[in-house]
Amino acid sequence: MVGHNLGLxxxxxxxxxxxxxALFCEGNSYSFRELNExxxxxxxxxxxxxxxxxxxxxxxxxKIMEAYALALACIKIGxxxxxxxxxxxxxxxxxxxxRCRASLILSVREGPGxxxxxxxxxxxxxxxxxxxxxxxxDLPQTTEITGADPAYxxxxxxxxxxxxGVVIPHQxxxxxxxxxxxxxxxxxxxxxxxxxxxxxxxxxxxxxxxLLNGAAIVAIDALRGRPPAxxxxxxxxxxxxxxxxxxxxxxxxxxxxxLSPDWLPNVxxxxxxxxxxxxxxxxxxxxxxxGRAKLINCYGPTETSxxxxxxxxxxxxxxxxxxxxxxxxxxxxxxxxILDEDMxxxxxxxxxxxxxxxxxxxxxxxxxxxxxxxxxxxxxxIDGYRSILYRSGDLVEVDRANVLRFxxxxxxQVKLRGYRVELEEIDHAxxxxxxxxxxxxxxxxxxxxxSRLLAAYSGTKQAETDLxxxxxxxxxxxxxxxxxxxxEEIPVNANGKADRRSVASLLDEAHAxxx
Amino acid sequence: xxxxxxxxxxxxxxxxxxxxxxxxxxxxxLHDDDLLFSSGRLDSLDAVELIMSVETxxxxxxSDLGFDLTRLDSISAIARLVxxxxxxxx
Numbered sequence: 001m002v003g004h005n006l007g008l009x010x011x012x013x014x015x016x017x018x019x020x021x022a023l024f025c026e027g028n029s030y031s032f033r034e035l036n037e038x039x040x041x042x043x044x045x046x047x048x049x050x051x052x053x054x055x056x057x058x059x060x061x062x063k064i065m066e067a068y069a070l071a072l073a074c075i076k077i078g079x080x081x082x083x084x085x086x087x088x089x090x091x092x093x094x095x096x097x098x099r100c101r102a103s104l105i106l107s108v109r110e111g112p113g114x115x116x117x118x119x120x121x122x123x124x125x126x127x128x129x130x131x132x133x134x135x136x137x138d139l140p141q142t143t144e145i146t147g148a149d150p151a152y153x154x155x156x157x158x159x160x161x162x163x164x165g166v167v168i169p170h171q172x173x174x175x176x177x178x179x180x181x182x183x184x185x186x187x188x189x190x191x192x193x194x195x196x197x198x199x200x201x202x203x204x205x206x207x208x209x210x211l212l213n214g215a216a217i218v219a220i221d222a223l224r225g226r227p228p229a230x231x232x233x234x235x236x237x238x239x240x241x242x243x244x245x246x247x248x249x250x251x252x253x254x255x256x257x258x259l260s261p262d263w264l265p266n267v268x269x270x271x272x273x274x275x276x277x278x279x280x281x282x283x284x285x286x287x288x289x290x291g292r293a294k295l296i297n298c299y300g301p302t303e304t305s306x307x308x309x310x311x312x313x314x315x316x317x318x319x320x321x322x323x324x325x326x327x328x329x330x331x332x333x334x335x336x337x338i339l340d341e342d343m344x345x346x347x348x349x350x351x352x353x354x355x356x357x358x359x360x361x362x363x364x365x366x367x368x369x370x371x372x373x374x375x376x377x378x379x380x381x382i383d384g385y386r387s388i389l390y391r392s393g394d395l396v397e398v399d400r401a402n403v404l405r406f407x408x409x410x411x412x413q414v415k416l417r418g419y420r421v422e423l424e425e426i427d428h429a430x431x432x433x434x435x436x437x438x439x440x441x442x443x444x445x446x447x448x449x450x451s452r453l454l455a456a457y458s459g460t461k462q463a464e465t466d467l468x469x470x471x472x473x474x475x476x477x478x479x480x481x482x483x484x485x486x487x488e489e490i491p492v493n494a495n496g497k498a499d500r501r502s503v504a505s506l507l508d509e510a511h512a513x514x515x
Numbered sequence: 516x517x518x519x520x521x522x523x524x525x526x527x528x529x530x531x532x533x534x535x536x537x538x539x540x541x542x543x544x545l546h547d548d549d550l551l552f553s554s555g556r557l558d559s560l561d562a563v564e565l566i567m568s569v570e571t572x573x574x575x576x577x578s579d580l581g582f583d584l585t586r587l588d589s590i591s592a593i594a595r596l597v598x599x600x601x602x603x604x605x
Contacts, residue, residue, distance in 0.1 A: 225541070227555040252559035255584030256552060281582065417560050450577075452567045465534075472538060480538075482564055 005170040006151055006208065007076040007142040009177070011036065013214050017188060022211055024191075024238055025065045025219040032211075035069060037136030042066075042073030044134035046104070053078035053145075055103035056153060056366065060084040060093065062108065063198055063219040066124065068207065070106060071152070075170075076138075078145040079103070082153035082165060082366075083199040089473050095162050096155050099367050147171030147359070153366050154201050156302045157421045157479070159412065161428030165366035172305030172360040173208050179331045180209030183310065184242075184269060184296065188214035191266075192242045193235055195220045195249070200419070201302040202274055205244055215242075232258045239266045244298075246418025247277035254284055261292045273298035273307065274418035276324040276406065283318050299327035299404070302420070303375065303390045305360040308334045309404060327396070327404040334358045337389065338398060343380040351407045354396045355379070355389040362390065412500060414443045416453060419478045423500070426455065426481065429474040430467065435460035438490045441481055442504035454507045455481035458490045485510045519573065519601065524594040531568060532590065535561055547591045552584055573597045 003009040018033035030038075051057055057074050059081050061067045067083070074081035082100050084093060086108045097105060097113050105115040118124050151170045158164040180186045192210035194217045196202035210217040218238045220231065232253065235243060243264070250272055253259040270285070270293055277285075277297060286295055300307035311328030330336055338352040339345060346352035357379065364372030379387040395407040412423040423441045430439035437459035443451045457467075467484045491502040525547060533545055541556060551557045557565065562584055566577045569587065575596060580586050587593050 222558075225539070225555050225558075227553055228558075229553065230555070248559050248563065251582075252552075252562050252584070255562065255582050257583075257585065280578070284582070417563065446567055446570060450563050450567055452564065468534075468538070477538065478560060482568075 004147050004174075005075075005142070005145045005149065006173055006212070007072070007145065009174065009212050010039075010072060010075070011138055011142070013212060017214055020188060020214065021216040023065065023068055023217055023219065025063060025068070028065065029216075030065060032214075035072070035211075036138070038065070038069040038131070039072035039076060040136045040138060041131040041134040042070050043076045043139050045131045046070075046073055046079065047077060048134070049104060051077065051079050051103050053141075054150070055079050056100040057081045058084055058097055058100055058102040058105040058107070058113075060086050060105060060107035060109070060111075061118065062086055063194065063221060064124070066106075066118065066127065067198060068217075068219070071207070075151055076142045076145075078141070078149055080150040080152050080167065082155065083203075084155070085197065085199045085476065088476055091474050092163065092476065096165065099162075099165050100153060101367060145170065147174060148363075150363055152204070154204070154302050155199070156201070157413075157419075157425045158371065159422040159424040160371070161425050163425070164368060164371055166302045167363040167366050168204075168302075168305050169359070169363055172362065173204065174212075175331065175333050175358075175360050176205065176305050176307060177208050177212040179307070179310075180205070181213045183331070184209070184271070186210065186213045186215055186242060190215035190242050191238060191240045192217045193220055193240045193244065194218060195222065195231075195235075195243070195245050197222060201306055202244060202246070202418070204306040205271075210242075228253060228256050228258055229263075232263045236264060236266060241266055242269045242271070243267045244271040244273075246274045247272045247281075248275065248417040250277070250285060251281050254281065254288075259285060260288050264293075267293055269294045269296060271296040271298055271310070273300070274420075275415035279318060279323060279325065282313065282325065286313055286315075286318070297325040297328065299406070301356070301390065301392050301394070303362045303392075304334070304356045304358075305362065307331070308356060308360060311403070322405070324406060327406055329402045330356075330404070331360075334360055337379065337381065338396060339380065345381070348400070349397065351395050351397045353410050354392045354394045354404070356392055357387065357389045361388060414451070416443070416451060416478050419476075421453075421479055426453070426471075426475065426479055427498075429471055429479075430455055430457055430481075430484075432474070433462070433467070433470045435462065438498060440490055440498050440500055440503045442500055442507050444504065444508055453479070453481045454483050454485065456485050456487045456490060456503045456507055456510075458487050461486045519597060521594045521598055524573070524597045525590050527572075528590050528593050532557070532565070535564065545590070547594075548589050550588050551590075552588050569593060569596075573600065575600050 014032045014036040022032040022035045023030045105113045108119040147170045150167045153165040155163045194206040295313040298307045298310045309328040309330045311326050335357040337355045393410045396404045426441035439457040441455045445451045471480045491499045493499040
């Protein structure tokens with residue numbers, strides 16, 4: 001008998017291997033028993049401060065032990081948590097908090113809302129003292145939570161100019177955990193890196209595919225401000241066996257001569273996703289670890305519980321003229337349709353938009369019925385009963401072996417360093433500045449697959465540093481254009497809509513001329 | 516290809532890199548031989564930007580460098596590369 005929600009599944013692991021290490025964080029290690037007891041105390045404390053089942057708890061904190069324990073605590077009482085970037089501009093953070101209608105915010109910084117600030121050691125000690133009064137045993141109410149209940153909210157860029165919070169049910173993550181155990185072989189002998197930021201979708205895999213398969217997770221601070229050799233040494237010191245990150249990070253480590261079995265002798269599986277890994281660069285990675293470690297390309301929108309397909313990289317991948325590796329076959333319990341613009345099925349081998357179905361499909365965007373209705377739709381080929389598909393916007397092609405290949409986007413979503421970005425969100429942010437009449441962001445790609453974000457604007461000509469500062473107050477660093485180019489007028493298409501493609505080619509020219 | 520004086524490359528790169536450092540709250544002094552990536556002051560996100568900037572500004576192709584970022588690891592190193600590539604174009 002296996003638990004039907006994440007809390008119960010975690011407790012099963014705790015019962016099986018209570019003394020095994022679950023979490024390495026800030027120089028300390030915590031066993032499954034310790035992590036579970038802390039989570040249980042936090043659960044009871046959350047209830048005591050008025051957090052009800054179904055209410056959202058926002059966790060705006062870095063990778064500290066409390067962050068992981070609080071996430072598990074929320075899971076156990078059925079209060080979905082939302083990890084938020086503690087370094088996000090205050091304005092963006094406010095938009096996300098407002099959307100969540102958070103019942104409680106635990107943050108490392110001051111700000112609006114019902115908030116407990118745990119910014120320094122003293123405040124953390126006080127919080128630990130407060131929860132120490134509560135019982136550390138499992139909670140009876142955890143059994144009442146169903147697989148269809150929300151587990152967490154994960155924010156992603158939104159084309160309306162505001163981030164969208166995807167609500168994911170327990171069952172979606174349970175399927176992810178099962179796939180990780182069965183197909184990737186993750187088990188108690190493994191140690192997973194948690195290099196991915198916790199407010200970023202990929203970390204859902206690190207945390208749950210690790211803990212709920214009995215493996216330990218190692219909280220590792222992202223690169224910011226620390227030598228990359230130290231990051232790699234930390235992974236090796238903790239004897240990590242599974243390393244999941246965005247291609248940008250692996251390519252960076254490769255460029256710094258740090259991606260080799262000498263530096264990472266214990267890793268037996270590397271997984272990457274969130275953006276394409278250019279094959280020319282992937283070949284170097286593959287060759288460096290040939291016979292030593294497996295490389296897996298994974299794919300999945302945030303809306304469908306982190307990952308919905310994986311593909312083992314083999315030597316044959318490099319024999320094609322493709323620029324990217326295949327996305328692979330969909331994981332068990334995912335269904336799909338490939339449809340054209342009129343929502344009619346595409347013949348095998350043709351390119352169309354991927355619509356995903358199954359219990360891994362999210363519950364919509366938090367407190368945002370319009371966006372939910374736009375993307376979570378009734379299967380256009382079924383009208384006899386309810387069957388909700390997520391309309392991914394990804395253009396794909398499928399071969400006879402059911403292997404999916406990425407063929408582009410149906411909209412203006414781009415991937416920058418693994419982060420998903422709706423270009424309209426950047427347009428809105430720039431256009432919010434006084435004197436600017438219209439703005440359009442575009443991504444230019446170089447021959448090696450690297451991409452660069454530029455923006456064109458019309459209206460009053462402004463200093464680039466001012467525009468950059470303006471954006472930095474509204475957008476995370478990876479969404480700030482590296483150059484802003486003034487145009488007399490933003491080109492429009494036949495329908496009078498701003499024409500992003502012409503802007504991109506104008507930017508390309510202007511950019512080349514400026515240098 | 517026009518030859519860009521090393522001093523000009525250095526000053527241009529310095530202002531570009533300092534701007535990126537400032538955006539992350541790093542206002543510490545930056546010397547020509549200070550390590551940029553090995554030290555962790557610039558990260559994987561900056562690497563993509565810096566590579567593309569050097570590619571477009573100076574016509575250096577990162578793949579010709581064997582994707583070796585350690586050759587762009589200081590302002591002096593970048594200036595040397597630009598100098599070499601303008602003497603013997605790739």
